[in-house]
Amino acid sequence: MTSPVKATHPDGDDFDELALGFGQRRVLLLAATLGGFTIAGAGLGWMLGAALVDQPVNSGLIMIGVGLVLAGVGWLVTVGLRFTRKLPEPLRNGHKSAPSTRNSVAGGWVTLGLVLAGVLAILLFAPRGREPDVVALLPMIVAIPVVLLLGFHRIRHIMANRNELYTNWLAKRHS
Numbered sequence: 001m002t003s004p005v006k007a008t009h010p011d012g013d014d015f016d017e018l019a020l021g022f023g024q025r026r027v028l029l030l031a032a033t034l035g036g037f038t039i040a041g042a043g044l045g046w047m048l049g050a051a052l053v054d055q056p057v058n059s060g061l062i063m064i065g066v067g068l069v070l071a072g073v074g075w076l077v078t079v080g081l082r083f084t085r086k087l088p089e090p091l092r093n094g095h096k097s098a099p100s101t102r103n104s105v106a107g108g109w110v111t112l113g114l115v116l117a118g119v120l121a122i123l124l125f126a127p128r129g130r131e132p133d134v135v136a137l138l139p140m141i142v143a144i145p146v147v148l149l150l151g152f153h154r155i156r157h158i159m160a161n162r163n164e165l166y167t168n169w170l171a172k173r174h175s
Contacts, residue, residue, distance in 0.1 A: 042063060
């Protein structure tokens with residue numbers, strides 16, 4: 001793909017390789033916060049599950065707070081990379097990134113299915129599966145792969161639209 005932006009790269013690097021580098025940079029920024037958001041999402045699941053069965057929600061609230069603090073730390077650690085005006089490093093072998101992103105999303109769906117099957121098995125077959133303290137934790141268990149799957153979908157979107165995202169970033173950088 002030829003791009004009118006290529007003229008802004010005097011070193012002669014290929015636009016697609018630079019766009020891939022930019023996409024990888026954006027994925028790294030997402031990955032820095034995804035762990036914290038996963039913990040916060042699990043805490044939200046725990047809080048909602050506890051509220052549904054009239055259990056105390058304090059542990060879920062603490063978990064949400066810890067997750068948001070960790071996401072904030074991830075954001076702060078990458079603040080230099082978030083606001084850089086430096087061109088990304090060109091990445092070669094970009095054809096290898098698309099299959100790995102598809103595999104991550106497919107793996108996320110498989111994991112979510114297995115977790116849902118496990119939660120259903122706990123509810124139906126575990127001796128204490130329907131007791132309020134156990135039921136309160138089950139939404140937390142389901143929330144973890146859900147948040148990760150949302151992150152994988154966002155990564156897939158970034159990589160699929162990297163040329164457009166990179167072009168927009170270049171336009172902002174030069175304005």
